[in-house]
Amino acid sequence: MRHTLLLICLTALLSSCSPFALVNSETYNQADMKDYSTFRIVDPEMGKLPEGMKMVTYYNIAAAIREQMVERGYTEDPNSPLLINFGVTIHHEVSTEPAWQALNPAPPAGPGPGPYFNGYAPMFMYPRNLYWNPNAQVVTGIYKEGVLTVDMVNIDTMIPLFSASVATIINNGNGQYRNLTSISEAVNKLFSKFPVPLMPQYRNQN
Numbered sequence: 001m002r003h004t005l006l007l008i009c010l011t012a013l014l015s016s017c018s019p020f021a022l023v024n025s026e027t028y029n030q031a032d033m034k035d036y037s038t039f040r041i042v043d044p045e046m047g048k049l050p051e052g053m054k055m056v057t058y059y060n061i062a063a064a065i066r067e068q069m070v071e072r073g074y075t076e077d078p079n080s081p082l083l084i085n086f087g088v089t090i091h092h093e094v095s096t097e098p099a100w101q102a103l104n105p106a107p108p109a110g111p112g113p114g115p116y117f118n119g120y121a122p123m124f125m126y127p128r129n130l131y132w133n134p135n136a137q138v139v140t141g142i143y144k145e146g147v148l149t150v151d152m153v154n155i156d157t158m159i160p161l162f163s164a165s166v167a168t169i170i171n172n173g174n175g176q177y178r179n180l181t182s183i184s185e186a187v188n189k190l191f192s193k194f195p196v197p198l199m200p201q202y203r204n205q206n
Contacts, residue, residue, distance in 0.1 A: 020186040023141040023165040025193035031161035033152070033196045038080035039069050042125045050088040050123040057177040058125075061086060061169075064180075064187035065150065071202040072194070083155040087124030088169065089147040122149055131158040139165065146170030150190055166190040 027033070041062045049058055065084055066076060074082075120143040122128070131153050142149060146168030152161045166186050169178050178186070197203075 018185065018189055019182075020189040021167050022189055022192055023147060023167055024139045025164040025190075027162050027195055028160045031154075031159075033162060033194070036080075036082045037074060038077035039074045039082045039084055039152075040076060040078055040080045041065055042083060042085045044125065047125045047127055049125065051090045053088065053177065057183070060180045060183045061148070061187065064184040067184070068187060068191045068194070071198050072196045073199055074196075081154050081156045082161070083126065083153045085124055085126045085128065085151045085153060087122045087128065087149050087151075089120050089122045089142055089145060089149070091120055091145045120144060122147075124149075124151070131155075131160055133160075141165070141167070144168065146172075148186060148190065150187075162194070164190045164193070 044055070044058060049055070065086070069084070070076070122142065128151065132151075141147075142165045144167065147165050148167075148169045149163065149165040151163045153159065154161060166189050169183055169186050170176065171178055177183075
């Protein structure tokens with residue numbers, strides 16, 4: 001009996017372990033995410049896919065984000081001021097030239113494309129430097145390959161509202177993006193500290 005109980009406990013422990021780790025989750029500018037009732041997800045036409053990402057992976061990430069937002073009572077609307085942007089940290093071979101120059105052949109008109117350390121750069125679909133404060137606190141944990149970062153921005157005022165990162169949506173075994181089930185699990189972890197909780201009918205499903 002004791003061995004059976006131990007086996008059950010061990011199985012439950014192993015099944016509860018997630019391969020994904022929440023790197024950071026933070027609300028900015030004293031934003032109250034309950035002030036928003038709608039959202040829209042960044043579209044590839046607003047920028048470009050992160051390096052190595054195919055459309056099927058974009059759709060998988062967008063679907064997982066959409067599910068999390070809908071289960072919190074938000075409605076998707078193409079005209080919503082709440083834009084959900086996302087990016088993935090990608091490895092680059094870095095020369096001795098400045099970081100922004102390694103990513104852009106010409107000097108940028110404004111701030112550079114964002115933090116870039118140890119050969120890793122978050123590559124966002126919608127240009128993050130249009131709304132991100134380059135002096136914002138750096139979360140060094142995001143600078144490894146495959147970390148997915150989601151930004152929520154008031155696109156009308158270009159004010160960042162919320163950002164969270166999860167490691168990692170790239171399979172270290174082969175360097176490829178994970179499948180739909182794994183991406184959904186990663187995004188679930190990413191939203192685990194989002195300030196708006198799941199609606200009651202969804203709380204036991206996650």
